[in-house]
Amino acid sequence: xxxxxxxxEQIVQAAKKxxxxxxxxxxxxxxxxxxCCMSPGNLYRFYSGKLDIAEAxxxxxxTKHLDHLRKLAMAPGKSGPERLxxxxxxxxxxxxxxxxxxxxxxEMAVVISRERPEYANWxxxxxxxxxxxxxxxxxxxxxxxxxxKEFTAEMIQSATMKFRYPQLWSKLTLPKLERELxxxxxxxxxxxxxxxxxxxx
Amino acid sequence: xxxxxxxxEQIVQAAKKxxxxxxxxxxxxxxxxxxCCMSPGNLYRFYSGKLDIAEAxxxxxxTKHLDHLRKLAMAPGKSGPERLxxxxxxxxxxxxxxxxxxxxxxEMAVVISRERPEYANWxxxxxxxxxxxxxxxxxxxxxxxxxxKEFTAEMIQSATMKFRYPQLWSKLTLPKLERELxxxxxxxxxxxxxxxxxxxx
DNA sequence: AGATTGAACGGATTATTGATTATTCAGAAA
DNA sequence: TTTCTGAATAATCAATAATCCGTTCAATCT
Numbered sequence: 001x002x003x004x005x006x007x008x009e010q011i012v013q014a015a016k017k018x019x020x021x022x023x024x025x026x027x028x029x030x031x032x033x034x035x036c037c038m039s040p041g042n043l044y045r046f047y048s049g050k051l052d053i054a055e056a057x058x059x060x061x062x063t064k065h066l067d068h069l070r071k072l073a074m075a076p077g078k079s080g081p082e083r084l085x086x087x088x089x090x091x092x093x094x095x096x097x098x099x100x101x102x103x104x105x106x107e108m109a110v111v112i113s114r115e116r117p118e119y120a121n122w123x124x125x126x127x128x129x130x131x132x133x134x135x136x137x138x139x140x141x142x143x144x145x146x147x148x149k150e151f152t153a154e155m156i157q158s159a160t161m162k163f164r165y166p167q168l169w170s171k172l173t174l175p176k177l178e179r180e181l182x183x184x185x186x187x188x189x190x191x192x193x194x195x196x197x198x199x200x201x
Numbered sequence: 202x203x204x205x206x207x208x209x210e211q212i213v214q215a216a217k218k219x220x221x222x223x224x225x226x227x228x229x230x231x232x233x234x235x236x237c238c239m240s241p242g243n244l245y246r247f248y249s250g251k252l253d254i255a256e257a258x259x260x261x262x263x264t265k266h267l268d269h270l271r272k273l274a275m276a277p278g279k280s281g282p283e284r285l286x287x288x289x290x291x292x293x294x295x296x297x298x299x300x301x302x303x304x305x306x307x308e309m310a311v312v313i314s315r316e317r318p319e320y321a322n323w324x325x326x327x328x329x330x331x332x333x334x335x336x337x338x339x340x341x342x343x344x345x346x347x348x349x350k351e352f353t354a355e356m357i358q359s360a361t362m363k364f365r366y367p368q369l370w371s372k373l374t375l376p377k378l379e380r381e382l383x384x385x386x387x388x389x390x391x392x393x394x395x396x397x398x399x400x401x402x
Numbered sequence: 403a404g405a406t407t408g409a410a411c412g413g414a415t416t417a418t419t420g421a422t423t424a425t426t427c428a429g430a431a432a
Numbered sequence: 433t434t435t436c437t438g439a440a441t442a443a444t445c446a447a448t449a450a451t452c453c454g455t456t457c458a459a460t461c462t
Contacts, residue, residue: 025445029424039437041426050424081394144394152393155384159360161370168369169362183356191392192353193282193345226415230454240407242456251454407460415452422445432435 073134274335281339
């Protein structure tokens with residue numbers, strides 16, 4: 001079925017052009033079909049709906065992003081905390097630029113996360129895998145790493161939620177967000193009581 | 202002007218009844234006025250608009266909540282981390298019960314934070330003051346406290362955003378949220394590298 | 403004079419209607 | 433038989449009309 005995959009890719013490409021040019025809502029299935037020299041009905045043999053095409057576009061993009069994050073997570077010559085720092089900053093900057101500056105991308109993000117709430121969870125899960133891989137790598141290099149890596153990864157995500165969907169919270173500028181993220185990372189790594197003087201609550 | 206304050210309180214009481222029973226949108230100024238035995242126009246000598254009445258109700262409520270938090274922040278016989286823990290948990294539980302269970306309260310929160318974005322900032326500022334007071338108290342008791350208290354308070358708020366507006370993020374249940382908050386607090390207090398083996402990023 | 407009213411204004415909200423368009427499927431083409 | 437079409441359907445969206453309600457203020461009362 002290499003043929004089928006080629007056509008799927010063609011559809012994604014056509015839709016991507018339309019969506020990024022006119023927006024998701026203003027693009028009709030008929031238009032995408034015409035661009036692919038087929039009837040609207042035929043699209044449904046390749047994707048089960050308009051939203052699935054949008055999801056495919058988002059996934060293609062996000063997969064590239066994940067690859068990039070994976071590189072940062074494994075970067076040689078950097079300490080664990082440095083790699084965590086780079087990872088979270090990359091995440092913030094990507095989201096910021098994608099969502100604050102590009103109204104088309106923002107529209108698609110809103111539609112997908114309203115219509116397919118599970119999608120956001122999938123993204124978090126994928127990113128968490130990278131956090132765990134990062135900690136495993138740190139362990140291999142002989143750095144200290146907490147024993148419950150999966151749980152720690154989850155907590156890191158919890159504590160940095162604000163930077164993952166910055167536009168939902170406030171109209172903070174990127175420099176302000178960066179300053180805050182810097183502070184939160186420091187707190188996460190060292191703790192409020194860095195000398196270990198406090199017992200856990 | 203004790204007279205004027207009495208009437209203001211009467212208006213707030215009448216509005217509170219209506220809002221909690223029928224909702225903010227479905228309550229008219231004329232109704233509130235009738236409940237107070239006055240004409241709609243006269244309301245405006247006491248509050249400059251419907252939203253200001255809603256704000257007064259919210260503030261009355263929130264002030265009580267702040268008093269409660271202040272008590273937790275100063276509780277004798279508890280360590281600093283324990284007091285922070287109690288404070289953040291109280292915050293989560295209050296928000297959860299107020300917003301997840303009571304659609305009327307949720308409606309009002311949405312309206313106020315859309316129409317008066319500064320209000321949410323005011324709430325964060327007030328709560329931050331308490332966090333700073335808490336650290337000052339810890340210092341007085343001879344516990345270790347980071348030197349930049351205001352900044353640390355801000356970072357604690359950043360890292361616990363998810364638990365301050367839980368309904369915005371996900372449909373997580375209270376137990377799941379509590380488990381997560383527990384983990385985040387532990388991370389915040391001790392850090393990922395609790396033995397101080399890592400240099401700051 | 404100062405306090406209060408309630409009718410009038412206009413912005414917002416809802417209801418109604420008429421397109422537009424995502425999706426389906428009976429049948430045509432290959 | 434398998435692949436594809438395009439008209440039919442149903443759901444959604446946009447435009448318009450109708451209504452409602454927050455707010456104001458000229459007039460009335462105390």
